[in-house]
Amino acid sequence: MEFLTVPFEASFVFRALLAGSLAAVLCAGIGTWVVLRGLTFFGDAMSHGMLPGVAIAALLGGNLMIGAAASALVISFGVVAVSRSSRLSQDVSIGLQFITMLSLGVVIVSHSGSFAVDLTAFLFGDILGVAWNDVLIIGAATIAGVLACWILHRPFTALTFDERKAHTLGMRPGLTHIGMLALVALATVTSFQVVGTLLVFGLLIGPPATALLMVQGIGRAMTVAAAIGMAQVYVGLLISWYAETAAGATITLLSGVTFLSILAAKALLCRVRLHTVNDNDFQ
Template identity: 70%
Template sequence: MELLTSPFEVSFVFRALIAGALAAILCGCIGTWVVLRGLAFFGDAMSHGMLPGVAIAALLGGNLILGAALSALVMAAGITWVARESKLSQDVSIGLLFVGMLAVGVVIVSHSQSFAVDLTGFLFGDVLGVRRQDLLFLAVATGLGVLASVLLHRPFLALAFDERKATTLRLRPQWAHVGMLAITALATVASFQIVGTLLVFGLLIGPPATAYLLFSRIGAIMAASAAIGTLATYVGLLISWYAETSAGATIAVLTVLTFFAVLIAKRSLMGYDRTAK
């Protein structure tokens, strides 16, 4: 038992566990809608599109999370505007903004070699460097994300399964879509410091996708996703402590491995049932 608890007696590891659990709850609720709506590419693009804001904030000596939030806001607004004005598919508008924002970020970063360390933390996360104020910010973001998921449950549900029916029911699917993009951006911005922009995708997609294999009700998927993400955070921190690996990357890898383990187990059980019959 001491092997399972002793690392968390260290204050920064314990803070990392709390932060990871909050991020798992936030990403579990919002990631459920991302998976059901098919917005995985948007989540990936958003996690990279925050780079310009973070780079500019670092250059000016400002708050990195604020810079990421402003960059995410610009990207979400840009995607919505391009899709509406050009009549092109949403994937095209996401791809254009994804490439543009990432390229601008790389240009800014390449201009100053002093960004090298900050960029590494931005890409791969620094879960063990979470501060008390980070926990407060993440707790507020988690509360807002959960509240939005509850209040907008009906329009989100209609939008995820039948956009035309959502229009018939006067649920304003366009505004529901914008709201879904906004809370996805919220989850990405709030969690990027926990697992990094390249790895936030793990908590946002991995646990909800795994829960979707096991449950059919939205509430159950969200709850299971939060539990899976929290467990991955706990186990990932344990592994990284003893194996001396990157904590954020280890957590993200575990979320993906859990999905494939559940998928293979489910397929095996289905095959066994068919054989038994």
């Protein structure tokens, strides 16, 4: 059984496991609200729309996380502003922000003669290049995100399932919605530099969606999602070590495969139960 632990004896793989596991916990809590609230498209737009800020920061020699945070603020403000000032649905606003910011980022990258921003690194990150400072940053963000999900559990629940009731109870759903968007930004901005935007989005959506197929209750779904996410990080790093595949992409692939497998198993189980019930009725 040594093959299950040998890769993690390397310090850089062990740091990758820690960073990925912390990101999985952070994304599990926030991602559950994203899935329940129907903000999946916003999560995608946020993760990819950070490219302009990252590109500008890289070209100027600045901090990539600050650039990503600036783009996240622009996207969040733009989504809220367009939704409130027009009769268009929020999906339209998110789609416009997504395509505009992503296109702007590609234009900036292509205009730079040196192509200082590596799009592959932006998408998949460099989880095997994680430093201890990165682990500490993700750890602090995880603590903040988990506390925010716990403190805001009641208003988030009211907003998700009955926005009118939330307004009646004086929970100020508008501010609650902005708070939810801010948490999505926290997860993507904090984690992208380490694990890449695709892995952030995979952890933000995959494990929570899978957990909601398996259990009922928001708290239990968050716990199961965190466990699934950490398991995917571990197994993904293990596979990438022995198969010599890209670590970030392998973990992201597992997120989708896990969801589809659980979905197929649940559908098969429902058919078996239905067939059993029909046989009993016939007898």
